[in-house]
Amino acid sequence: MKFPLVSLTLAAVHGLAMADPAALAPLTPMSPEIAKAEREYFSVTAVPTPEGSPMDVSGLEMLPDGKLAVANRRGEIWMVGNPADAAPLWHRWAHGLHEPMGISWRDGWLWATQRPEVTRMKDSDGDGRADVFQCVGGTWGINGDYHEYAFGSRPDKDGAIWNVLCLTESGSAKSLFRGWAIRVFPDGRSEPIACGIRSPGGIGFAPDGECFYTDNQGPWNGSSSLKHLTIGSFQGHSVSNNSFDIAAKKGISTGAMKKAPAVPKDGSRIDIERKNVEEYVPPAVIFPHAILGQSPTGMCYDASGKFGPFKGQMIVAEQTYSLLQRVYLEKVNGVWQGAAFHFISGFGSGNIAMLMTADGVLYTGGSDRGWGARGGKPYALDRVAFTGKMPFEIHEMRAKPDGFELTFTQPVDPQSAGNPASYNASAWTYIFQLAYGSPEVDKVTPAIVSATVGADKKSVRLVLDKLTKGHVHAISAPGLRSAEGKPLLHATGYYTLNEIPN
Numbered sequence: 001m002k003f004p005l006v007s008l009t010l011a012a013v014h015g016l017a018m019a020d021p022a023a024l025a026p027l028t029p030m031s032p033e034i035a036k037a038e039r040e041y042f043s044v045t046a047v048p049t050p051e052g053s054p055m056d057v058s059g060l061e062m063l064p065d066g067k068l069a070v071a072n073r074r075g076e077i078w079m080v081g082n083p084a085d086a087a088p089l090w091h092r093w094a095h096g097l098h099e100p101m102g103i104s105w106r107d108g109w110l111w112a113t114q115r116p117e118v119t120r121m122k123d124s125d126g127d128g129r130a131d132v133f134q135c136v137g138g139t140w141g142i143n144g145d146y147h148e149y150a151f152g153s154r155p156d157k158d159g160a161i162w163n164v165l166c167l168t169e170s171g172s173a174k175s176l177f178r179g180w181a182i183r184v185f186p187d188g189r190s191e192p193i194a195c196g197i198r199s200p201g202g203i204g205f206a207p208d209g210e211c212f213y214t215d216n217q218g219p220w221n222g223s224s225s226l227k228h229l230t231i232g233s234f235q236g237h238s239v240s241n242n243s244f245d246i247a248a249k250k251g252i253s254t255g256a257m258k259k260a261p262a263v264p265k266d267g268s269r270i271d272i273e274r275k276n277v278e279e280y281v282p283p284a285v286i287f288p289h290a291i292l293g294q295s296p297t298g299m300c301y302d303a304s305g306k307f308g309p310f311k312g313q314m315i316v317a318e319q320t321y322s323l324l325q326r327v328y329l330e331k332v333n334g335v336w337q338g339a340a341f342h343f344i345s346g347f348g349s350g351n352i353a354m355l356m357t358a359d360g361v362l363y364t365g366g367s368d369r370g371w372g373a374r375g376g377k378p379y380a381l382d383r384v385a386f387t388g389k390m391p392f393e394i395h396e397m398r399a400k401p402d403g404f405e406l407t408f409t410q411p412v413d414p415q416s417a418g419n420p421a422s423y424n425a426s427a428w429t430y431i432f433q434l435a436y437g438s439p440e441v442d443k444v445t446p447a448i449v450s451a452t453v454g455a456d457k458k459s460v461r462l463v464l465d466k467l468t469k470g471h472v473h474a475i476s477a478p479g480l481r482s483a484e485g486k487p488l489l490h491a492t493g494y495y496t497l498n499e500i501p502n
């Protein structure tokens with residue numbers, strides 16, 4: 001979340017070219033033209049915010065009475081009585097918090113993860129203002145460094161909130177449990193559950209209860225990614241190991257982390273270090289830097305099936321590029337992996353917080369303060385709704401033993417879809433290193449051997465001459481057309497191949 005802006009051109013997407021130069025080319029990702037095309041399928045409406053009150057959104061929650069709770073980075077929580085109206089009614093419900101990054105409602109309380117703790121609040125006298133504030137828990141340190149953010153989830157099945165803690169100065173751990181995940185239970189217990197985190201931007205649960213968070217490019221993170229957070233896991237950044245000694249001296253339990261994980265070999269590769277560090281869990285989906293963005297943040301799912309054709313898939317916010325990405329996940333050989341796609345661009349500011357309502361309306365808001373964002377506004381809150389018109393998109397991208405299966409939201413033209421020349425493939429990985437980030441390395445260019453259209457005309461089985469375990473595989477279909485002759489709205493999927501199916 002702390003990187004310079006980078007302009008993108010079509011050439012930036014690995015030089016993927018049209019199979020037929022005379023054919024209609026897909027629109028350039030993140031261009032004004034693609035944002036306009038996306039609006040045909042998903043409307044984006046700016047929610048008016050109170051004049052004179054900077055609303056750099058950092059948390060969103062829908063309350064049982066229909067009010068939208070909005071937390072901001074300035075330590076306030078506002079209630080919006082009618083967020084879908086042209087003139088919504090706002091009132092400030094709480095203030096004086098320390099940069100809350102994640103709020104949720106449970107049992108008559110609004111819960112918030114602040115920098116130093118998890119807090120719960122309520123309006124006990126019904127005057128529209130919170131008047132009871134209780135510290136629930138949070139055994140972690142904080143020293144005033146700007147980077148020591150704490151991002152909190154919604155409650156898990158046990159009512160516990162999972163919190164991911166940024167490192168100090170983005171690359172050191174000068175306070176207890178920086179770079180860790182801490183689970184805070186309703187009774188106040190704090191359980192350290194994982195370490196090796198660098199710079200998270202959001203955390204959330206999949207419909208099946210699995211937890212994921214986003215981490216940003218930097219030391220031991222060649223590119224930003226979506227990571228699977230499990231109890232007892234190591235997420236890659238070894239500087240967090242110093243909390244084992246600090247906790248021991250203070251007599252504080254390290255919870256599920258019984259011992260410090262081994263330090264990965266500097267300059268190695270993720271696939272190699274998976275074998276050397278038993279607790280290490282590789283990124284589920286890598287977001288190629290300056291292609292899919294630079295600063296992934298919050299996430300949400302559509303459980304209603306009313307947000308277009310993507311029920312159950314993850315929508316991930318991107319702060320620097322002011323957009324949303326879409327992620328398809330699958331578990332292969334017991335490991336989570338999947339593909340990321342461009343989804344919706346052109347938001348007002350840097351997207352941070354995400355909320356999907358029960359009726360399939362998405363709210364996203366954010367800020368550019370301290371980081372910069374392409375949207376151009378210092379803060380924004382936007383509402384996204386499916387227009388009812390079906391986009392032509394890659395719906396799912398599944399790994400196969402010898403390639404990938406692509407499914408689509410609309411029937412394809414069999415001639416173009418069955419032509420291997422309609423597709424391009426490239427693959428690469430990143431150096432697993434202490435240095436900041438990594439270039440794309442170990443590049444390969446797999447050939448598309450065959451393309452077989454499914455009987456339903458909504459899937460294509462691609463056979464490649466080579467799959468490389470541990471690589472990001474970019475599969476583009478610039479020559480593919482729908483049965484109606486349209487190109488894909490977003491023509492490329494980026495699949496992180498941690499495992500090749502048996």
